[in-house]
Amino acid sequence: xxxxxxxxxxxxxxxxxxxxxxxxxxxxxxxxxxxxxxxxxxxxxxxxxxxxxxxxxxxxxxxxxxxxxxxxxxxxxxxxxxxxxxxxxxxxxxxxxxxxxxxxxxxxxxxxxxxxxxxxxxxx
Amino acid sequence: xxxxxxxxxxxxxxxxxxxxxxxxxxxxxxxxxxxxxxxxxxxxxxxxxxxxxxxxxxxxxxxxxxxxxxxxxxxxxxxxxxxxxxxxxxxxxxxxxxxxxxxxxxxx
Numbered sequence: 001x002x003x004x005x006x007x008x009x010x011x012x013x014x015x016x017x018x019x020x021x022x023x024x025x026x027x028x029x030x031x032x033x034x035x036x037x038x039x040x041x042x043x044x045x046x047x048x049x050x051x052x053x054x055x056x057x058x059x060x061x062x063x064x065x066x067x068x069x070x071x072x073x074x075x076x077x078x079x080x081x082x083x084x085x086x087x088x089x090x091x092x093x094x095x096x097x098x099x100x101x102x103x104x105x106x107x108x109x110x111x112x113x114x115x116x117x118x119x120x121x122x123x124x
Numbered sequence: 125x126x127x128x129x130x131x132x133x134x135x136x137x138x139x140x141x142x143x144x145x146x147x148x149x150x151x152x153x154x155x156x157x158x159x160x161x162x163x164x165x166x167x168x169x170x171x172x173x174x175x176x177x178x179x180x181x182x183x184x185x186x187x188x189x190x191x192x193x194x195x196x197x198x199x200x201x202x203x204x205x206x207x208x209x210x211x212x213x214x215x216x217x218x219x220x221x222x223x224x225x226x227x228x229x230x231x232x
Contacts, residue, residue: 046226047161047210047223047226048223060219106155109178110169110212111212
């Protein structure tokens with residue numbers, strides 16, 4: 001059974017750096033085709049994919065936020081960490097981590113499993 | 125940056141067929157994926173690779189793609205299918221991923 005859980009601060013101040021941890025079980029990020037993603041959703045808004053990290057350490061970032069985002073993995077701990085610098089009120093959102101599999105070509109199942117999400121508010 | 129365009133809302137009566145479209149310039153070369161998000165819940169993948177259903181997804185959900193448009197079809201929509209639906213795909217370089225703006229499906 002695949003599970004993911006996001007953890008981190010629920011409240012950050014403007015200009016601070018947000019660090020979120022995705023702790024997962026039921027799969028290994030060393031397995032070919034596996035990826036972990038970070039997706040956020042502001043209240044009443046659409047989903048935004050922020051970052052992806054794959055089994056081969058390939059990393060993808062949302063182009064408009066690339067300068068502010070870093071995603072890393074700790075395979076031994078089954079964790080993926082997202083850092084986002086220079087937080088602003090527009091970054092207030094629910095942040096989800098997700099599991100993707102079979103992503104070596106056709107048949108990829110992107111974001112098939114989701115964590116419960118963590119609500120992050122940016123306010124002074 | 126690459127964009128996928130969806131209608132903001134679609135409304136059908138129970139038992140009717142609901143069609144939700146997603147347009148994007150790279151869709152002729154790239155697969156479309158669809159997610160269902162019910163109120164207060166995390167999204168669920170309902171279609172991958174344009175037309176395929178993950179295990180556990182009801183047969184009334186189907187997908188198609190032609191040219192620059194992908195379509196999610198719900199045949200015999202049920203009240204329980206009321207949700208926001210998002211398409212998802214990659215740009216022409218197959219490097220950057222993007223979600224559409226979402227479509228609110230009302231079944232009543």
